[in-house]
Each structure stands twice: as structure tokens, then as C-alpha cells.
Amino acid sequence: MMYRVTVVDNSNYDIRHYSSMTVLAECGFEITAHTSDPARAVTSAAAGECDMILCINRPSAVIATDLLKLRRRSAADIPVVVISKVNASSDMRECFLLGVVDYLNEPFFEEDMRAALLRASKAIGKRIVSAEYGKVMKQALSSLPITKDSETFTEKLRELLIKTQGTALTVEAAADHFGFNPDYFARYFKSRSGQHFSEFYKKLTMEYAKLLLSSGHYKVGEVSELLGFASPDYFSRVFRKVTGSLPSQYKK
Numbered sequence: 001m002m003y004r005v006t007v008v009d010n011s012n013y014d015i016r017h018y019s020s021m022t023v024l025a026e027c028g029f030e031i032t033a034h035t036s037d038p039a040r041a042v043t044s045a046a047a048g049e050c051d052m053i054l055c056i057n058r059p060s061a062v063i064a065t066d067l068l069k070l071r072r073r074s075a076a077d078i079p080v081v082v083i084s085k086v087n088a089s090s091d092m093r094e095c096f097l098l099g100v101v102d103y104l105n106e107p108f109f110e111e112d113m114r115a116a117l118l119r120a121s122k123a124i125g126k127r128i129v130s131a132e133y134g135k136v137m138k139q140a141l142s143s144l145p146i147t148k149d150s151e152t153f154t155e156k157l158r159e160l161l162i163k164t165q166g167t168a169l170t171v172e173a174a175a176d177h178f179g180f181n182p183d184y185f186a187r188y189f190k191s192r193s194g195q196h197f198s199e200f201y202k203k204l205t206m207e208y209a210k211l212l213l214s215s216g217h218y219k220v221g222e223v224s225e226l227l228g229f230a231s232p233d234y235f236s237r238v239f240r241k242v243t244g245s246l247p248s249q250y251k252k
Helices: 012-019 022-026 038-046 064-074 089-097 110-142 150-163 171-178 182-193 197-214 220-226 232-243
Strands: 003-008 029-035 052-057 080-084 102-105
Touching: 003 038, 003 110, 012 029, 022 029, 022 110, 029 038, 029 110, 038 052, 038 064, 052 064, 064 080, 064 089, 080 089, 080 110, 089 102, 102 110, 110 150, 110 197, 150 171, 171 182, 171 197, 182 197, 197 220, 197 232, 220 232
Parallel strands: 003 029, 003 052, 052 080, 080 102
Antiparallel strands: none
């Protein structure tokens, strides 16, 4: 699955030029939209209609700092790469302060664009990972039974899951977070959730793995690494044991 790019520019010539750059496809990007209106691009990004904005900076036609300020106000968590038609150090500095992923002055080499796209890809990956983990964590916590002290228990568990995202969480580490020894924590968790902690955590982790694989942006080995498994083979064995399927069956 390719990352979708919206180009902000008032020139049709340049979008044809950038679309023809092979480095885009090589890095997993494709231009899917074009607009001369920065506000429209930010609205599209906030609605999840694109994964990256490529802004062609043409003072006074399109100004990258205006787009970045609009993005900040909208809280649209999307990477922006700027290609500037003018060499202005003050403008570049302000763009970086506003959170631009990269700022390229024309003329530039394809390798410069490759480096910018790789930075953008990492930023997109972090956003996807965080969003999918948040979905799975919310679902797992909402499935827990309600008891007299479930709110405190759930909040403590939420803190633990957030803190340990991307690591292989052990019962010992979970017990330490709650301030209990492992044996007491095992009984405590079972009494409040109706299941063993290892069972709960494996289910959560495999549901998370399903979403990452289904997104089309990650290979099995990459998902294994993101989840903190020692090897892709071990991840695949655990995945099959918990879900009854191979990871490759969820890979787009």
C-alpha cells in the first residue's frame, strides 16, 4: 500500500515533474491530490484523506509557513515536506520551528528527496502505530468486567500499557508497576479480569499485530520487531497459537 501525497502548489507544471520522479514510488509514495489552497490540504489531512503534504513554496503565491501554521491549529498530525523556489534561510528556519519534516531548496538531487521521504515515512509509521495501538488498547480495556474498584484498576493498567508500548511486557514487569510481587499480582489480575495476565496481554498484542499487518505498510518481520519479539519465527508461532491463522493471511 502506497502513502498518499497531496501537493500544494499553484502550478500544474511542477506536479507533473514531481509525479515523474521515480524516487517517490521507490519510497512507497504516490501523488494522489493537488490543490493551490493550503487550508484545503490541511482539512484533507485531518480527514485522513492523505498521508503527507508536499508544499511547493512560492512566495507570494503559496507560502509554506502559512500551511504549517494551519496544520498546527488544526492538530492534523501529518508530515509536511517543503520544496522552496527561493533560497531564504529565515523562511527555512521558521518552517523547521513549525515542525516541517524536511525543507529542500531547488535545485536538489533525487537523493535529497529520498532522504526527505524516508523521514516522512518514519513519521507516518509512528502515527499509524500509535493510532492502531490506541484502538486495540481501548477495546481491550473496555472488555474488562466492571467491579467496585474497576476504574482504578483500569487506569493503572492503561498507564502500564502506554508505558510499555513496543516492548515485550512480562508478568514481573506488570507486577512491579502495580507494586505487587508476581504471585499476588497474578491472583489480583485474575480476580478483576477473569483471565490470566499473560492471556490478556497475548490477545491484546495479537489484535494489535492484526491491525498493523492489515494496514499494508508493514511486513511480518517489521511487525515482529515493533512488538518486541525475539524473532519473526517466534512471533509467527505465537500469532498462530492465539489466532489460529498465519500472519501472512492478514498481510495486504
